[in-house]
Amino acid sequence: MTQIxxxxxxxxxxxxxxxxxxxxxxxxxxxxxxKYNLAYDAxxxxxxxxxxNFLEQNFANSNLNxxxxxxxxxxxxxxxxxxxxxxxxxxxxxxxxxxxxxxxxKLLINNPTWxxxxxxxxxGYNNDDYFCKVFKNLKGITPNTFRKQSIHYDTLxxxxxxxxxxxxxxx
Numbered sequence: 771m772t773q774i775x776x777x778x779x780x781x782x783x784x785x786x787x788x789x790x791x792x793x794x795x796x797x798x799x800x801x802x803x804x805k806y807n808l809a810y811d812a813x814x815x816x817x818x819x820x821x822x823n824f825l826e827q828n829f830a831n832s833n834l835n836x837x838x839x840x841x842x843x844x845x846x847x848x849x850x851x852x853x854x855x856x857x858x859x860x861x862x863x864x865x866x867x868x869x870x871x872x873x874x875x876k877l878l879i880n881n882p883t884w885x886x887x888x889x890x891x892x893x894g895y896n897n898d899d900y901f902c903k904v905f906k907n908l909k910g911i912t913p914n915t916f917r918k919q920s921i922h923y924d925t926l927x928x929x930x931x932x933x934x935x936x937x938x939x940x941x
Contacts, residue, residue: 816853816857817843817844817853818843818857820842821839821840821842821843821850821862822854822862822865824839825839825865825869826869829866829873830892830893830894832891832894836851836863850862867904867908868908870893870894870895871908871909873893874889874892874913875909875916877893878920879917879920882917886901886913889901889913890902901913
């Protein structure tokens with residue numbers, strides 16, 4: 771705040787020396803404003819937001835479980851489940867499952883040479899049979915059928931499906 775007041779005072783008194791110095795002052799002001807904004811956002815994140823971000827960054831880890839997530843944010847697994855569901859309308863593990871399958875859909879469309887096993891491992895499933903079971907449960911079709919039907923499938927639709935899933939979790 772003092773920078774903007776200083777800049778304003780210099781402008782009022784015709785003491786802005788050159789375009790370069792003015793640009794430097796404006797640039798420094800914007801950098802400080804961005805730093806403040808980033809610090810403000812980080813301070814306003816709830817532990818549940820941090821858990822959600824942790825899931826989004828680590829979904830491909832096949833060892834990821836509710837205990838690991840709860841430990842990461844300092845909650846018991848029961849408290850995490852309760853607060854996560856209250857804030858996002860979905861359990862953390864269901865959110866993880868949706869995130870993995872949504873990512874798998876993108877991979878199925880964009881990487882036609884990848885095997886189902888490779889995609890399963892890439893999104894955090896060690897067992898491709900279990901991955902297929904979860905996929906079919908959520909999408910109503912197997913990953914192979916999805917891939918065959920998706921030859922003409924719009925990638926934007928896949929992104930929209932995931933965005934809608936994320937949006938529904940926020941309500």
